[in-house]
Amino acid sequence: MQEEFPMIQIMDQNGKITDTSYIDQIDKSLVQQFYRQLICMRAFDQKAINLQRQGRLGTYPGFEGQEAAQVGSALALEEDDWMLPTYRDHAASITFGKSYNILSSWNGRVEGNLPPKGKNILPPSVPIATQLPIAAGIAMANKYKNSSQAVIAYFGDGATSEGDFHEGLNFASVFQAPVVFFNQNNQYAISTPIWKQMHSETIAQKSIAYEIPGIRIDGNDIFAAYFETKKALERARNGEGPSLIEAVTWRYGAHTTADDPTKYRNQKEENEKRRQNDPVTRLERFMKAYGFWDEKLAEQIKGEIKEEIDGAVKVLETMPPANVNDIYDYMFEKPTWTLEQQKEEYINHLRGER
């Protein structure tokens, strides 16, 4: 099956363009956009982990190693498309939403789940694969309304073992809904490796069962992530239905800051993979080989990013205290008497009243 679903690569590990069909679309502005966002997301991820270590952020699921898959696919979206990320897809949602708002959700603030103004970004899905039937439904509504909006749903390799993965793909397929199922095969569902997750060789081949296009891309190649997602989104917009993309990548770090990957992975092997196949380094190699590299500009971008992320942390750390009313006020459009009573009793308790 790996032969039938070959890994699509536009740029190899040395940064060399191996598929020239997109060459005229690769210009300075696109490359700089890629580079800026990749290093920005890497810096963001490292900052978040540091904050967690310092006790300034709650449990955090890092995405280091997956930046190209997330940034590339997110940049392929149109402004009013829909995005359904998981709890590990902050790079995708920050890139698409142009906002660091999501950071506060990792500090237990519900405000972090609010989409940036005008953006159709759902809060990160914590239960596994349950967002996929919802993505199909959002896309079905788009089709019903003759909207040109497409939908992208992210999920990991472990999600493909859940019933909701199959139900989501089946609904999208039956109703030919305009949705792209974007899998990041980062090789591990917490500690369970992909070869213990499934007996099939690829995730892309699961598309056969639903008779939808399925492709396998090098998820550490930002060009493949960008151009292949763009194609799938265009197919969706043209009424050609859903598709499945398997982006083969690698999660460098732990499942979350509460996990220890040294228990289940060989660190020497990790470091070697990283040296050879890091998505950021690969783009740098490409930029240097094709005349896009500008040392001065890179330094300038890094400075700007530091400022931007420090600004996001400041926003996080200067948020007013969470409002107790928020516990009760958003269950329903109008609170039920049970909620009104429970709220009143608790607020009175806080005030010291009986």
Add this chain to the structure above:
Amino acid sequence: MITISKTKQLTLIQAITDGMRTMLEEKEEVVVLGEDVGKNGGVFRATDGLQEEFGEKRVFDTPLSEAGIIGSSIGMAMNGLLPVAEIQFLGFIYPAYEQIMTHATRMRYRTKGSFTVPLVIRAPYGAGVRAPEIHSDSMEALFTHMPGIKVVCPSNPYDAKGLLISAIEDPDPVLFLEPLRLYRAVRGEVPEEKYEIEIGKGKYLREGDDATVIAWGAMVPVAMKAAEQAADKGISCDVIDLRTLYPIDKAIIAESVKKTGRCVVVHEAPATGGLGNDIISIVNDTSFLYMKSPIERVTGADVHVPFWALEEHNIPTPARVTDAIYKVIHF
């Protein structure tokens, strides 16, 4: 000015169909979906004729997948539609429980209202029709315990249409439980036009001074029969049809129990963790000092609905309810 509306004699299930038809006519955003709801008109014919009338875009069959039906309906509801999703039997809803619990009920909460899920889930429930196993489950408490969803349960054709329209108009998720035993048991006058019955309001079906009997759905006729039998012995009862299981009508319970000082709660669901306990709790909070005797519950046992050769032994009967009424009277 008095408006005299035209009415039709409908069964409960016909009233449900009429409610859906009314809303399909009124709002283009309303879609009806589920297994076999299209050409076949649903396994109980609740959607009979709707696809023919409104087309396959509005009324459509789905794959056999409860999580898929509810998951996709959540997505549609978030994106501007008003889906009315049918689950063939409440006992088949368990694969969709995760979708309801993890997304439908908490989308508004976790986004401070940025995304909402105006979804209606219709599900026939309850025993007494000699159905195969699972088909007769009455697990409403699984949903009344679930924050973020309203649960309604009509017992007659008039309420069925009005409550269903209210459920479709409601901006939040609503589980609409249909007592399948009553689908065709009675006919009633149902206005032809659109009308709503407020979610969260119970109704007196009978008034009396000696005891309050509280029931909903398929247990309402059982409670009424028991009240009639008690009346023959000179005991007069309030019978309250709760109609909405979340949020429960606290006021009507308090009002009636303060008057009668005695209370019997009837439900066919298992006793432990059942909604009867919440009703007892409401009485405790509102009318404890008015009580002349402890509250009695007449419920199913803590068992799964027995295979139908024995199911009648687990469903509350008028005789069991009258026993309970005598017990609260003669305490």
